[in-house]
Structures are given as C-alpha cells and as structure tokens.
C-alpha cells in the first residue's frame with residue numbers, strides 16, 4: 128500500500144509527520160548533513176542517508192555541460208530513491224550571477240552592478256532566468272542571494288553586495304521571488320538562500336570571515352532588515368555567516384539563530400551552515416570536535432555543509448544525541464524543516480532533472496536579459512565631451528580587461544575564484560564595441576595601447592581588477608590601479624586624443640590622483656558574459672542611468688566610508704551622470 132508521505136495530495140505537514148515516524152535516528156541525522164559531490168558517490172551518499180549534496184565553486188562533471196550535469200544529478204537521486212524510505216536528495220549550487228559553474232551559462236552582472244541599476248523587477252527576472260538554467264542541469268537549491276550589506280570596500284566579497292545600505296538589499300530581494308517562482312514546485316524554480324546570516328558585510332576593516340564589532344542596534348538597523356525582507360518574500364533557506372559578532376562566531380550563536388531568526392523573525396525554512404563553518408568554532412579551522420557539533424546543532428543550524436567530513440559529523444552527532452547533549456526535539460525540528468522544503472519542492476514527485484529547460488540554457492533570450500542588466504548597471508562618473516562615441520569614429524581600445532571574458536565576469540565563474548581568459552562563451556567589451564559601433568566605426572585594439580596615435584577620435588582604456596572570491600579578494604593595503612593599467616592609460620594620454628577609462632571591478636577603486644587626466648570615467652563593475660551592454664552605453668544606445676550604491680572614496684584612508692557618515696566621497700552614494708539629449 129502507498130505510505131501517506133508519498134501521497135502528493137496530502138498536506139505537507141501530514142506527509143512530514145508520517146515520514147518522520149518511519150525514520151530511524153540514523154535516518155534523521157543523515158538528513159542533516161550535506162557532502163561535496165567529490166567526497167561522496169551516489170551510493171556512499173545513499174548509504175549515509177545524506178540529506179543533501181553540493182557542488183562547491185568549480186566542482187563540475189566532465190564534460191561541463193548541462194547534459195552531463197543532469198546525468199550526474201540524476202545518479203544521486205536514483206541512489207537516494209533506492210533506499211528504504213526513498214527520500215530524494217537536495218542538491219545545492221552557488222549560482223550567484225547566473226549558473227556560473229557551468230560552461231555556456233548566461234552570466235549576469237554581479238550584485239554590485241545590479242544594485243547600481245536600481246531595477247528590482249529586472250533583478251527578479253534575472254532570478255527567474257538563473258533558476259531555469261540551474262534546474263535545466265538538475266539542482267533544485269541555489270545558495271543565493273547574498274543579502275550582505277558591504278560596509279567596507281576592502282572586503283573581498285563587496286561585489287556580492289547590492290549596496291552599502293540595507294535598502295539596496297531589501298529592494299533587490301525580489302530576486303528571491305524570481306528564483307523560487309510562485310511555488311517551489313513550479314517549472315524552473317529553485318529554493319533560494321538568504322546569506323550570510325548575519326553581519327558578514329560589517330566586519331572590521333572588511334576582513335572576510337572577520338569580526339563585526341558593532342552594537343546590536345547597528346546589527347538590527349543595517350544587517351538584519353534584508354533577512355526580514357527575504358523571509359517575508361518566502362526565502363526557503365538561510366545560510367549562516369563565517370563571521371563573528373563581537374567575538375562570537377555566528378555558527379554557534381543560539382541567540383541570533385534560534386531566538387532572532389527562528390522565533391522573532393518566525394523563519395520556518397531550513398538553516399544551513401557555510402562550508403566547514405562549524406570547524407571554526409574552537410578557533411582551529413581544520414578539526415571537527417564533538418563540542419563544535421553540539422554547539423552548532425543546539426544553536427539552531429539544521430543542515431550542515433560538511434564537504435569532506437560527513438561520516439565524522441554523523442558519528443559525533445549520534446553520540447551527542449545518545450548521551451543526551453542534543454535533544455531529540457532539536458533533531459526533529461531540523462528534519463521537519465528540511466523535509467518540508469523537499470516536499471514543497473516537489474522532489475518526491477519529480478526527483479530528476481528537467482531536461483526540457485536545456486533548450487533555453489545560455490540562449491539568446493536569456494542573454495538579452497543579461498545585456499539589459501549590463502546596460503542599466505553602468506555608472507557614468509565623469510564625462511568632458513568624450514562620450515557618447517559617435518558611430519563612424521576611429522576608436523582605439525586598450526587595456527587588460529577589454530577583451531577578456533574571464534576578467535569581466537569576475538569571481539564565482541566556471542571556477543570558485545574565476546580566472547582571466549576565454550573561460551566561457553559570451554561577448555567581451557571589445558567585441559561589444561565592434562558590434563555596436565557597426566561597419567562604419569573603425570576599431571583598433573591593442574592590450575598595451577601600442578599604436579595609439581592622434582589619428583583616432585577617442586581612446587578607450589578598459590582596466591581594473593582581475594577575478595577573485597571571498598578572502599582572496601580582501602585588499603587591506605590599497606585599491607589602486609595596477610602598473611599595467613597605469614602604463615596603458617599613459618600611452619593613450621600621450622596621443623592627446625580624449626581618453627575614456629572603463630573600470631571593470633568589484634568595487635570602487637582608488638583613482639582620485641589619476642582622474643584629472645581622464646576625459647571620461649565609466650564604472651562597468653563585473654558585467655558578466657554580455658559585454659555589449661557596456662558598448663550600448665559608450666555609443667549612447669542606452670543613456671547611462673546607473674547610480675552608485677557604494678560611496679566612492681576620495682582616498683583609501685577614508686575606508687570604511689558610507690552614506691551618512693559625514694565623510695566626503697569623491698563620488699557620493701547615489702551619484703551617476705547621463706548624456707544630454709543628442
């Protein structure tokens with residue numbers, strides 16, 4: 128006969144109740160643990176009764192194609208379904224600006240640019256497109272959006288933030304609805320994750336995984352409101368931050384997780400740890416101890432991202448439960464939350480990848496959405512007659528970021544850290560200039576600027592940062608342009624023609640001393656694969672409409688600098704120029 132929990136017509140809570148009544152303690156403990164795909168084959172995951180699998184940044188099948196992803200994903204589901212209770216697995220990925228792990232996916236601007244676009248409806252659509260491309264490959268859980276409020280540009284994750292005020296994250300929390308759709312069961316929907324709870328963007332000196340030394344009033348005013356918004360929008364999961372609040376790690380913070388998130392904010396979804404976040408509780412990042420397991424479970428975390436230590440976590444937690452240091456009711460709360468999301472996602476009815484979505488993967492329609500976001504995210508910061516470029520002009524293009532899809536996409540692209548070079552398909556900014564300029568516009572390119580002379584009408588230098596992610600991107604020592612960029616710009620300036628500088632970066636850079644020599648400055652942020660959107664603005668196809676959501680410091684020594692703090696920025700929060708009527 129058909130067990131109640133398998134009946135899709137019954138209320139979710141009844142299905143959860145019936146299933147939990149059939150689960151052993153080992154079944155329940157396994158549901159609370161997530162392993163990295165490289166550390167657990169489908170059969171090992173099933174044997175451990177794991178509740179979840181993840182692909183970390185860059186953890187991809189070979190070949191890195193939607194079809195191979197779907198085969199990989201389905202193999203985990205098949206093994207899970209073959210266990211006695213047949214509980215499907217929840218597979219999570221970081222699709223933080225499109226399904227960025229997968230070659231050929233549509234890669235959107237990172238949040239720093241989306242914030243500047245001030246278009247929450249577009250951001251919702253980006254969520255929808257991203258979810259569709261994720262589901263096309265199988266996974267039903269996205270570790271996004273980051274709703275961090277980045278308060279210090281030295282932070283390596285500044286570009287994952289929509290802006291320096293809570294309003295920027297709140298306005299763009301529409302992405303949650305784009306990702307999750309009207310129901311988690313709807314075609315092309317994924318479970319969203321509001322991250323990283325809480326105060327990841329408020330650490331001292333922007334130290335990634337550092338210490339937010341702020342009052343509770345400031346935590347509640349600046350960093351908590353985006354999570355309140357995401358919860359009201361139905362976000363189904365929350366990821367805990369590596370960072371600490373006044374010296375206490377968020378991963379062990381019962382007040383923040385249980386009292387504030389689950390009780391005060393009434394969050395009923397699942398709470399997931401960050402990558403080995405539990406291992407940091409006793410100060411030493413590597414080992415996993417019983418104390419850390421007990422502290423993080425009792426703090427209220429439900430699902431544990433234990434890439435390579437799932438078996439150890441399971442055995443430590445089993446002992447804590449057997450010896451009464453973790454209550455059965457805590458285990459049940461975690462399982463109820465996890466299983467509820469699995470039922471709501473329709474996983475029991477449709478456990479396998481929806482390959483019908485693959486036809487749109489990385490297609491023209493999705494890329495058009497990305498190009499619109501690129502256009503709207505561009506912020507014009509200076510323009511003394513150099514822009515817009517007239518079609519039919521002679522244009523010289525230079526700079527390390529002009530013809531490099533990897534650099535213009537930034538971190539979290541194909542690999543965790545991202546990388547320079549032709550790492551995926553798309554349009555570089557140079558290619559965009561050639562396309563949008565059209566046949567009558569003569570475009571010459573040289574990365575170093577060699578060959579530029581006064582015969583050109585305008586010279587464009589595309590400069591800035593190369594890809595990084597998380598702490599690797601922390602810049603405690605400065606945010607100036609590198610020597611290559613400065614040399615390139617100098618060559619262009621020597622020609623005497625107007626120089627347009629385009630910065631490709633995850634944050635405002637320290638350019639005050641150089642700015643007087645530039646005729647124009649356009650902040651392109653990290654546009655992703657659709658570089659033509661930058662050219663749309665350079666040629667005036669789209670009049671620049673972006674406005675800064677990060678104060679642009681006059682001097683690095685001002686950091687942190689945020690709207691309302693009384694410091695005088697080079698370009699203040701909300702600043703952005705446009706073109707006069709043509």
Ligand code: GLC
Nearest residue numbers: 182183184221270322401402
């Ligand atoms: C990383 C990040 C987190 C990500 C997780 C899984 O360390 O902190 O944002 O979702 O691990 O890749």
